[in-house]
Amino acid sequence: MDHSLVISRLGTQLREKRINRGLTQAQLANLAGLTRYKVIAVEKGILSVGMIAYARVLGALDCELAVVPAAMPTLEELGDLFE
Incomplete structure (x- = not known):
């Protein structure tokens, strides 16, 4: 599986979790x-983001x-890979 797809899925899951918790991006950033940014x-799912940022968000x-x-x-994910 393509590594960019794995990171994209992780980012999507984190966004969904944030929204389900009722947090804004600014609130999550503060926490x-x-x-x-x-x-x-x-x-x-920007590939240049370090693992520590993902760990902090998690x-x-x-x-x-x-x-x-x-x-x-x-x-949809396949289509995103070719953009």
């Missing part, structure tokens, strides 16, 4: 000790990573 980059959302078998990419 995580990051800038709002870094939270935006995490949620977009911690602020009271979440952790779990390694699971990869699911096949959706048609």
Whole structure:
């Protein structure tokens, strides 16, 4: 599986978790000790974002990573890979 797809999925899941918690990006950034721009980059799955930023966001959302078998990419995800 393409690494950019993995990061994109993680960013999407973190965004959904933030929204479900009723937090704005600014509130999450404050909780995580990051800038709002870094939270935006995490949620977009920007490849240059360091693992520490993901760890801070996960911690602020009271979440952790779990390694699971990869699911096949959706048609939408495949389309995003070719943009």
